[in-house]
Amino acid sequence: MNWQETPVLVTGGASFIGSHIVDGLVRRGAKVRVADNFSSGKRAHLTHTGLDVHEVDLLDADACARACENVEVVFHLAADHGGRGYIDLHQVACSTNLILDGNVFRAAAAQGVGKVVYASSGCVYPNHLQTNPKEEIFLREPMVGPPYDSDNLYGWAKLMGEMTLREYVREKRFDGVSLRYFTAYGPRCSENHAVMAMIARAHVEQDPFVIWGTGEQIRNWTHVDDVAEGTIVAAEKASGGAAYNLGTMERTRVVDAAKKIIAYMGKDLRLSFDPSKPTGPYNRVSDNAAAAEALGWSPGVSFDEGLTATIDWYVAHHPVDEVRANLEHRLTERT
Secondary structure, three states, rough: OOOOOOEEEEEEEOHHHHHHOOOOHHOOOOOOEEEEEOOOOHHOOOOOOOOEEEEHHHOOOOHHHOOOOOOEEEEEEEOOOOOHHHHOOOHHHHHHHHHHHHHHHHHHOOOOOOOEEEEEEEHHOOOHHHOOOOOOOEEEEHHOOOOOOOHHHHHHEEEEEEEHHHHHHHHOOEEEEEEEEOOOEOOOOOOOOOHHHHHHHHOOOOOOOOOOOOOOOOOEEEHHHHHHHHHHHHHHHHOOOOEEEEEEOOEHHHHHHHHHHHOOOOOOOOOOEEEEOOOOOEEEEOOOOOHHHHHOOOOOOHHHHHHHHHOOOOOHOOOOOHHHHHHHHHHOOOO
16 A cells, blocks of 8 residues: 555544554655544654644544545544553543444544544453463454453443444445554553553652552563554555454563563562552453464564663653652553
C-alpha cells in the first residue's frame, strides 16, 4: 500500500500508542487527521507539522461523522482505558467504549471509509485460561469463543467491538481488522501500566518497593514501536474482519521485571507484595504465529532492550520530585 497523501484518521491519536502510530504514518507520507478528547492524550505527543487535529468527544455521533469525512482508513485507538488499576477500579468508565466504538463504526460506514483498523486487547481472552502461572500457555486467536469470559467490562467492550466490526465487514459496509494488543509499554506510557509503575517506584526510591499481587504473574510486555508497526502493517495486509495478536512470546514474571528495573537503575530496595491490589490474570502471554504468517509481522524489540531504553526515557522526562508528589494517583488514574 502506498501511504503517500492517503487521508487517514487516528482516533485517540494523542494517546500513548496512538501517537506512535501517527509518527509511523507521517513517516510514510500519509495525510493524518487526529481525533482526541485529550482526557489522557497529550498535545506534546503530536510533534509533526501539518496534522489535522480535532479536539472532539467521540461519544458524540455528530463529532464522529465529521472526523470520518473524506478519510480512507480509520485507525480506531480511542477508548476509555488504562492499566490494571484503572480497568479494575473504573468499570463504568470503561463500559462507555461500547458507545464510542459503535459511533465510530457507524460513522465510518456512513462516510464511505474503506478500512477500519480496530485496537482490541488481550483482555478479550477467557479468564479461565489464564489462572496458572506455572502452565506454559500461549493465547491463540481461536481461543476467543464460547463460553466467553473476558476480563472486566473493558475486555467485554473490546470483545463486542471485535464482533461488531466483523459484522460491518460481513455486510460489506467497510473492510477491517481487529488487533489484540498485549501489555504495551515504552515512551509516552503512563504509570497506570505495570512496567511504568515499577520504573516510577524505583525512580522515587520507594522502600519497600510494592508489587501488586504475588509477583508471580506472567506477562509478555511488548514495546510500543512493535505495536505501532504491526498496526500499520495490518492496515496494509489484513482484511475480512479477522483478529490478530500483537505481542511478544517472552514470558516474564512481574517480580523478575521489578528486579531488572531496580538493578538497572542502581537502587537498593526491598520488595513488598500486596495481593489485595488489582493483579489481573496470572498467566497472559500471546501466540504471535498468526500475525507472522498473515502479516509478516513479528516483534523486533526484546524486553531487556526495550526496558532499558524506556527507563532511560522515563528518568530523562520525569523529575523525581514531581513523580513522588502524586505517584499513588498516577497508578490508578488516567494521567
